[in-house]
Amino acid sequence: GQQLNQSPQSMFIQEGEDVSMNCTSSSIFNTWLWYKQDPGEGPVLLIALYKAGELTSNGRLTAQFGITRKDSFLNISASIPSDVGIYFCAGKYSGAGSYQLTFGKGTKLSVIP
Amino acid sequence: SAVISQKPSRDICQRGTSLTIQCQVDSQVTMMFWYRQQPGQSLTLIATANQGSEATYESGFVIDKFPISRPNLTFSTLTVSNMSPEDSSIYLCSVARGEYGYTFGSGTRLTVV
Numbered sequence: 001g002q003q004l005n006q007s008p009q010s011m012f013i014q015e016g017e018d019v020s021m022n023c024t025s026s027s028i029f030n031t032w033l034w035y036k037q038d039p040g041e042g043p044v045l046l047i048a049l050y051k052a053g054e055l056t057s058n059g060r061l062t063a064q065f066g067i068t069r070k071d072s073f074l075n076i077s078a079s080i081p082s083d084v085g086i087y088f089c090a091g092k093y094s095g096a097g098s099y100q101l102t103f104g105k106g107t108k109l110s111v112i113p
Numbered sequence: 114s115a116v117i118s119q120k121p122s123r124d125i126c127q128r129g130t131s132l133t134i135q136c137q138v139d140s141q142v143t144m145m146f147w148y149r150q151q152p153g154q155s156l157t158l159i160a161t162a163n164q165g166s167e168a169t170y171e172s173g174f175v176i177d178k179f180p181i182s183r184p185n186l187t188f189s190t191l192t193v194s195n196m197s198p199e200d201s202s203i204y205l206c207s208v209a210r211g212e213y214g215y216t217f218g219s220g221t222r223l224t225v226v
Binding site: 033035040041042043044045088090099100101103104105106 | 117119144146154155156157158161205207209215216217218219220222
């Protein structure tokens with residue numbers, strides 16, 4: 001099956017620092033999604049990207065859809081303690097079976113106050 | 114986005130028994146999905162459940178082990194049958210609304226002893 005390579009696996013940063021994480025794939029996706037999962041909760045959608053090259057912001061979060069459609073990154077500016085959690089990228093195709101998502105392995109973010 | 118109520122939120126079960134997980138959505142949806150998240154891992158799609166038809170299972174998952182019901186457009190159940198400790202995971206339901214809206218329930222944390 002399709003796989004997404006997400007890095008880094010984990011990060012420890014100081015409060016106030018910026019964060020960057022990315023996902024790459026050997027296959028093309030038509031949609032990239034970024035989720036955050038808090039302990040004991042399901043993933044919550046942060047940003048959705050639909051077009052190659054698209055750059056989208058949601059508050060302190062910025063994500064970009066790679067030109068080749070095989071990669072995406074997520075940046076978090078001025079991190080705060082509530083940013084702690086696991087961030088997942090997910091890719092989706094269009095066409096047959098297009099509702100299925102393929103998830104990366106996640107980036108576990110720890111913020112040191 | 115849709116609001117999903119998933120029950121139970123957690124359970125501890127004896128090996129060899131079965132557990133049925135319920136997923137209730139606050140509005141009608143076409144596609145419902147069941148995912149498994151093993152400890153410290155990413156999300157893996159178990160099956161896609163459409164109302165009025167048999168669920169479609171992903172490679173590695175079979176109906177005898179994970180029977181699914183989808184009696185109407187707002188409800189689905191996943192049963193984990195004949196459980197073993199390897200089935201200890203978080204099980205999540207998800208719904209797709211339109212092309213891009215994916216919402217997850219808060220998950221069922223299952224421990225098999």
